[in-house]
Amino acid sequence: MINLRGVTKIYGSGQTEFRAVDDITLDISDGEFVAIVGKSGSGKSTLLNLIGTLDSISVGSITVDGEEIGSLKGKELARFRNQKIGFVFQNFYLEPEYTVRECVEIPLILAGSFGKENTEKVDKALKLVDLSDKMKSKTKTLSGGEQQRVAIARAIINDPHFILADEPCGNLDGKNSENIMNIFKNLHAQGRTILMVTHDEQDAHMAQRIVTLADGRVISDEKNTLFY
Amino acid sequence: MKRILYFIKTEVRLLKKSIIIIALILTVFLSAFMGALSVRMDFVNGFYSYLDENFSSYVIVAYRLKTIDDLMKISPDELYLNNKTWLTCAVTLENAEGQAMETTDISENAGLYSDLGAILVLNDKTKSKLDSASDALVSGQWNSGERQICVDKKVAEFLSLAVGDTVSIIPKEPSAPQLSYVVSGIFDREPLKEDYFFNFYYYITESNEFEFSNARMVYYDARSAHASFSKYEDTLGSLSVTGLKYPLSSPITDYFRNIMPIKLTLDVAVALFFAVMVVIVYTLMTMFYRQRKPFICRLKLLGAGSGTVFGIYFGIAVAIFLVVTLISSGFGVLFNIYFMHLCETVFELSFRTTFSAVVPLLSFAVLTAFTALMFALSGRRIRSDIIAQEVKAE
Numbered sequence: 001m002i003n004l005r006g007v008t009k010i011y012g013s014g015q016t017e018f019r020a021v022d023d024i025t026l027d028i029s030d031g032e033f034v035a036i037v038g039k040s041g042s043g044k045s046t047l048l049n050l051i052g053t054l055d056s057i058s059v060g061s062i063t064v065d066g067e068e069i070g071s072l073k074g075k076e077l078a079r080f081r082n083q084k085i086g087f088v089f090q091n092f093y094l095e096p097e098y099t100v101r102e103c104v105e106i107p108l109i110l111a112g113s114f115g116k117e118n119t120e121k122v123d124k125a126l127k128l129v130d131l132s133d134k135m136k137s138k139t140k141t142l143s144g145g146e147q148q149r150v151a152i153a154r155a156i157i158n159d160p161h162f163i164l165a166d167e168p169c170g171n172l173d174g175k176n177s178e179n180i181m182n183i184f185k186n187l188h189a190q191g192r193t194i195l196m197v198t199h200d201e202q203d204a205h206m207a208q209r210i211v212t213l214a215d216g217r218v219i220s221d222e223k224n225t226l227f228y
Numbered sequence: 229m230k231r232i233l234y235f236i237k238t239e240v241r242l243l244k245k246s247i248i249i250i251a252l253i254l255t256v257f258l259s260a261f262m263g264a265l266s267v268r269m270d271f272v273n274g275f276y277s278y279l280d281e282n283f284s285s286y287v288i289v290a291y292r293l294k295t296i297d298d299l300m301k302i303s304p305d306e307l308y309l310n311n312k313t314w315l316t317c318a319v320t321l322e323n324a325e326g327q328a329m330e331t332t333d334i335s336e337n338a339g340l341y342s343d344l345g346a347i348l349v350l351n352d353k354t355k356s357k358l359d360s361a362s363d364a365l366v367s368g369q370w371n372s373g374e375r376q377i378c379v380d381k382k383v384a385e386f387l388s389l390a391v392g393d394t395v396s397i398i399p400k401e402p403s404a405p406q407l408s409y410v411v412s413g414i415f416d417r418e419p420l421k422e423d424y425f426f427n428f429y430y431y432i433t434e435s436n437e438f439e440f441s442n443a444r445m446v447y448y449d450a451r452s453a454h455a456s457f458s459k460y461e462d463t464l465g466s467l468s469v470t471g472l473k474y475p476l477s478s479p480i481t482d483y484f485r486n487i488m489p490i491k492l493t494l495d496v497a498v499a500l501f502f503a504v505m506v507v508i509v510y511t512l513m514t515m516f517y518r519q520r521k522p523f524i525c526r527l528k529l530l531g532a533g534s535g536t537v538f539g540i541y542f543g544i545a546v547a548i549f550l551v552v553t554l555i556s557s558g559f560g561v562l563f564n565i566y567f568m569h570l571c572e573t574v575f576e577l578s579f580r581t582t583f584s585a586v587v588p589l590l591s592f593a594v595l596t597a598f599t600a601l602m603f604a605l606s607g608r609r610i611r612s613d614i615i616a617q618e619v620k621a622e
């Protein structure tokens with residue numbers, strides 16, 4: 001469960017004060033696949049970052065599985081990011097000099113896991129995103145679609161409850177987008193909760209529920225009737 | 229710990245070039261710092277011991293003695309005010325025929341010294357010791373009464389003295405009374421244990437080189453003199469005021485002229501190298517941290533705590549410092565040896581080259597502590613909102 005209560009993010013102060021996210025109250029149940037849409041600058045990324053503890057909340061509160069994330073600090077915060085959330089970004093955000101295997105293994109290492117156990121998990125995750133044959137390549141040598149699949153493998157390696165994806169297909173062409181969306185569908189089918197920011201209507205309609213933002217506020221929140 | 233080591237390994241692999249460059253630059257300056265500092269230490273220590281050995285016997289006119297009895301009144305405590313206090317005293321010894329010799333020193337046990345041997349004047353301290361040393365007597369007895377004296381056999385030979393003869397002790401002060409002593413015994417120094425004769429501070433001089441107007445004791449306080457080089461100069465100055473000319477022709481006065489600027493230069497160099505080192509470490513390490521900021525952000529995003537991030541970069545820094553300190557210590561020693569060789573050839577000052585482990589340990593500790601502080605501070609700055617910005621920036 002993710003519960004947002006009056007969540008507001010204010011940038012700047014006084015004259016330059018700007019509410020990127022303005023008083024959003026939202027509940028996301030376990031196993032939901034939610035698409036967040038809206039015009040550029042409507043606060044989609046900001047909202048996702050707030051949920052993912054990548055930015056600090058100005059007003060309001062967010063609880064994830066009953067845990068108030070605004071009060072997480074130090075080791076708790078690190079554990080939360082490591083165990084509860086898998087991040088996927090538009091620009092992949094990988095280690096360019098790492099091999100695919102090393103890159104996907106990082107969250108496991110940070111969780112304090114080493115050795116054969118990791119190898120098995122990495123193999124499994126890479127198989128899921130169909131990258132088993134690129135295991136030893138450096139991530140910078142991969143295509144955009146492949147890089148995004150590495151990012152997804154990395155996001156799911158610790159088996160998190162929630163996947164936060166910010167325009168995962170924003171830098172990909174139609175074929176690759178479809179590929180990625182299919183992976184998300186599979187992950188959803190396996191019971192994961194997915195929050196995906198997108199400006200692509202087609203992608204949005206892959207989700208169960210579509211939340212539309214404008215000027216930092218929710219202007220519509222509806223079930224996707226086309227969801228199959 | 230294991231995860232920190234894992235990332236240290238991967239980071240070192242990726243940052244090989246930067247690390248080598250940092251290490252090289254640090255090696256240059258740390259070598260210079262350690263070289264200058266160890267030269268400074270050896271130089272100053274060497275100079276002090278040089279002064280202690282060669283200079284101490286002459287300095288400061290502390291007492292003006294009119295009679296040998298005045299001399300006797302000085303307690304050993306007064307004479308040994310500090311751990312290194314020496315005295316010299318000069319009187320003239322004359323036999324009945326008017327034949328004379330000079331003494332040069334006085335010591336704790338109230339013996340007079342000449343370049344020929346000791347002349348023992350009784351005091352309570354010597355008496356108890358000498359009573360048990362009869363095998364050293366060549367003839368007569370140890371002096372036991374007023375106005376008795378024992379002389380070394382070489383002194384006796386020089387002044388043609390036999391037991392029962394009278395000898396005059398003439399202070400250099402013309403107005404001071406002369407005293408007559410009867411020779412009660414003649415002794416051979418050899419069988420006597422060293423401690424009967426104190427530490428044998430024989431500052432043997434040619435008798436006629438002393439231009440004392442009267443008997444003077446020379447007093448040198450090593451501790452206060454070590455407080456500064458200028459103390460030595462003051463000492464020399466006070467000697468010339470009292471008319472004691474002997475040490476003024478000493479080559480040490482010439483060394484002062486060279487030593488002061490050398491010491492000052494070394495002090496400035498040490499301070500400068502150290503300051504430059506700190507600036508360099510600061511610059512390189514912040515560059516290092518900045519260069520890896522995207523990686524650090526990604527690592528934090530994936531669940532690395534601040535402790536892990538700190539551990540990785542601090543670990544790398546410590547490894548660099550360790551290697552650099554070892555190499556620089558080597559260069560420092562070489563530089564030290566070379567510099568001391570220069571001292572010997574240019575200034576004719578020879579100092580022992582030592583290398584104190586304190587120097588590398590201290591510089592390693594300082595660099596490490598400084599970097600720890602720096603990394604702790606910059607680590608705190610990479611907070612959550614920075615990660616969001618970094619994600620947007622990429």
Ligand SMILES: Nc1ncnc2c1ncn2[C@@H]1O[C@H](COP(=O)(O)OP(=O)(O)OP(=O)(O)O)[C@@H](O)[C@H]1O
Nearest residue numbers: 011012018020039040041042043044045046047199
């Ligand atoms: N660090 C910041 N300081 C000031 N304003 C910011 C900051 N980050 C975001 N904003 C502003 O907040 C608003 C929302 O930004 P956000 O990135 O959430 O938009 P978005 O909906 O993700 O847009 P896009 O579809 O273009 O990615 C924008 O107007 C942006 O300029």
Ligand SMILES: [Mg+2]
Nearest residue numbers: 044045046166
């Ligand atoms: Mg965005």
